[in-house]
Amino acid sequence: MLGDRNLREIIEKTFDRLYQDLNVKVDRANPDRIHAIEAALCTRLAYYERRDPLPVDNATKMSILLSHGMRKALSNVRGEYKADSLALQVDADMVIADEFVVRFEVVPELPEVPHPRHMLYLNACLFALGKQDGMLIYMTGDGKTTEFSITRNNKMFEEIVRRARVLSTLLKENKVPIVEPSDLCTSCKYYSRCYAREKVKEGSGDLLADLFGKLKAK
Numbered sequence: 639m640l641g642d643r644n645l646r647e648i649i650e651k652t653f654d655r656l657y658q659d660l661n662v663k664v665d666r667a668n669p670d671r672i673h674a675i676e677a678a679l680c681t682r683l684a685y686y687e688r689r690d691p692l693p694v695d696n697a698t699k700m701s702i703l704l705s706h707g708m709r710k711a712l713s714n715v716r717g718e719y720k721a722d723s724l725a726l727q728v729d730a731d732m733v734i735a736d737e738f739v740v741r742f743e744v745v746p747e748l749p750e751v752p753h754p755r756h757m758l759y760l761n762a763c764l765f766a767l768g769k770q771d772g773m774l775i776y777m778t779g780d781g782k783t784t785e786f787s788i789t790r791n792n793k794m795f796e797e798i799v800r801r802a803r804v805l806s807t808l809l810k811e812n813k814v815p816i817v818e819p820s821d822l823c824t825s826c827k828y829y830s831r832c833y834a835r836e837k838v839k840e841g842s843g844d845l846l847a848d849l850f851g852k853l854k855a856k
């Protein structure tokens with residue numbers, strides 16, 4: 639009979655394997671192949687993920703597996719855009735009527751406007767798949783949705799290709815990209831590599847009173 643510990647270990651190993659399988663879509667060994675998701679998020683994060691990755695915590699692993707499970711149920715279309723020696727790879731969730739490229743994003747709360755990094759990514763899908771229009775669908779865990787349509791945009795595409803080139807060059811030169819402050823940082827596993835953090839020494843419990851007390855004492 640399996641003990642609690644063995645059972646937990648088996649389940650965690652299964653999740654680890656599923657998570658590793660997900661990551662094969664990014665060809666980490668080849669700096670000339672950049673996935674658009676790497677260029678749309680944070681290039682520093684993408685660099686660390688390829689060169690010096692930290693393990694993923696269980697909560698993040700589960701949330702990635704859940705959103706991937708939803709994606710697997712869709713048709714999933716792969717594509718690639720060649721820009722000289724650089725290949726920009728994409729994975730779209732589906733193409734409707736051979737015309738509209740659709741990408742789902744699972745979010746805790748529905749946004750008022752689409753996030754720029756999601757737009758950059760979907761726009762890259764339009765170019766790689768040779769389509770004109772796309773649909774970005776946000777979905778919460780309890781099934782609420784909101785949609786935004788986007789049309790192929792050259793400027794946005796130039797920006798993601800530029801970011802992909804920067805990442806590709808820095809990977810070849812073994813140079814870590816600069817910090818890109820964004821809303822991603824606070825929950826990023828590389829936070830402590832990017833931002834120095836010192837715990838404030840214990841005081842009265844009232845930080846402002848402590849600060850003003852120090853100023854008065856001068």
Ligand code: SF4
Nearest residue numbers: 680683818823826832
């Ligand atoms: S903490 Fe921010 S800048 Fe640093 S790797 Fe993560 S997302 Fe990028």
